[in-house]
Amino acid sequence: MAEAKASKKPRAKTYTGGCLCGAVRFRVTGVPFYVSHCHCGMCRKASGAPVVTFTRFPLDGFSFTKGKPKEYSSLPKNQRGFCAKCGGQIYFKAGRKPDSIGLNVGCFDAPEKLTPTSHIYIDTMIPWLHMRDGLPRHKDHG
Ligand SMILES: [Zn+2]
Ligand SMILES: [Zn+2]
Numbered sequence: 001m002a003e004a005k006a007s008k009k010p011r012a013k014t015y016t017g018g019c020l021c022g023a024v025r026f027r028v029t030g031v032p033f034y035v036s037h038c039h040c041g042m043c044r045k046a047s048g049a050p051v052v053t054f055t056r057f058p059l060d061g062f063s064f065t066k067g068k069p070k071e072y073s074s075l076p077k078n079q080r081g082f083c084a085k086c087g088g089q090i091y092f093k094a095g096r097k098p099d100s101i102g103l104n105v106g107c108f109d110a111p112e113k114l115t116p117t118s119h120i121y122i123d124t125m126i127p128w129l130h131m132r133d134g135l136p137r138h139k140d141h142g
Pocket of ligand 2: 038043044121
């Protein structure tokens with residue numbers, strides 16, 4: 001793991017969240033790598049929403065405190081975790097980032113504490129969606 005430079009290193013915090021029905025609950029402690037609005041077609045189909053805002057945390061700070069999601073592989077090395085009871089989408093594990101976990105910000109109990117930092121897969125953003133927030137926009141995963 002790369003060490004954070006300089007003095008502005010944010011402090012690790014603990015966050016909690018879960019699915020709609022409460023069958024799956026999680027806790028994560030750490031500093032998120034980023035919080036992104038993902039405009040890719042797979043997140044869209046998986047969630048049914050025009051955009052999915054997710055954050056990526058170091059995996060070692062993450063644990064389930066209740067239940068465990070089912071997984072769906074949207075691509076061979078990727079897994080999307082969702083509650084088998086209510087269908088709520090909770091996480092995204094990417095094969096190319098095995099030491100981290102992507103968590104849907106909407107699942108957090110206090111989503112307002114995770115402020116977006118970028119847009120990714122901007123080329124597939126739905127044209128009627130207007131998000132003029134001045135955040136960096138990336139064509140790929142950023
Ligand atoms: Zn559920
Ligand atoms: Zn996506």
